[in-house]
Amino acid sequence: GAGVSQSPSNKVTEKGKDVELRCDPISGHTALYWYRQSLGQGLEFLIYFQGNSAPDKSGLPSDRFSAERTGGSVSTLTIQRTQQEDSAVYLCASSFLSNQPQHFGDGTRLSIL
Amino acid sequence: DQQVKQNSPSLSVQEGRISILNCDYTNSMFDYFLWYKKYPAEGPTFLISISSIKDKNEDGRFTVFLNKSAKHLSLHIVPSQPGDSAVYFCAATHAGNNRKLIWGLGTSLAVNP
Numbered sequence: 356g357a358g359v360s361q362s363p364s365n366k367v368t369e370k371g372k373d374v375e376l377r378c379d380p381i382s383g384h385t386a387l388y389w390y391r392q393s394l395g396q397g398l399e400f401l402i403y404f405q406g407n408s409a410p411d412k413s414g415l416p417s418d419r420f421s422a423e424r425t426g427g428s429v430s431t432l433t434i435q436r437t438q439q440e441d442s443a444v445y446l447c448a449s450s451f452l453s454n455q456p457q458h459f460g461d462g463t464r465l466s467i468l
Numbered sequence: 469d470q471q472v473k474q475n476s477p478s479l480s481v482q483e484g485r486i487s488i489l490n491c492d493y494t495n496s497m498f499d500y501f502l503w504y505k506k507y508p509a510e511g512p513t514f515l516i517s518i519s520s521i522k523d524k525n526e527d528g529r530f531t532v533f534l535n536k537s538a539k540h541l542s543l544h545i546v547p548s549q550p551g552d553s554a555v556y557f558c559a560a561t562h563a564g565n566n567r568k569l570i571w572g573l574g575t576s577l578a579v580n581p
Contacts, residue, residue, distance in 0.1 A: 399571075
């Protein structure tokens with residue numbers, strides 16, 4: 356498809372388990388962002404990738420969170436030893452260049468039991 | 469602290485009338501502002517943006533106005549249609565923060581037939 360694709364769309368897991376979320380950005384987009392929206396909260400920035408530059412990880416809430424972007428395309432966000440407060444919708448966005456509008460996927464709804 | 473504020477959680481307008489959604493910001497470094505529309509269970513969809521060098525940008529039924537001295541922007545939808553019913557988010561960014569979006573909490577717009 357032509358848009359940003361995220362998988363899985365829903366994930367339910369037990370506290371303490373690791374989860375991996377995937378994002379396929381729009382082809383040719385060099386900038387990729389991860390955000391999350393917790394219940395009753397606004398969207399918050401997590402991490403930013405731009406080309407081959409070092410990622411901006413300033414929004415990651417703890418060292419249990421990590422992300423990588425392989426080959427300048429697909430990105431995975433990994434949460435280790437999940438906690439209940441990690442429950443949220445995780446959104447991925449990409450843009451052709453960082454100074455252009457970001458286009459979002461439909462997100463992964465993560466529920467930690 | 470909330471750098472981008474949407475003080476109206478909800479708005480209801482009649483079909484055919486004007487919808488005005490407001491947004492205030494506190495960070496004078498912001499130089500690019502965007503409006504996104506969001507339906508339930510979908511990611512945000514980009515609507516319209518404005519650079520801080522402009523005070524108005526128009527795209528069809530959507531117009532965004534920027535008042536830098538007041539640190540205020542607004543989105544006008546004319547005429548409003550029932551399909552416009554959604555949550556509208558204001559977001560802001562600047563070059564110094566890798567263009568990560570700082571979001572308001574959203575305004576839920578209901579357009580009544």
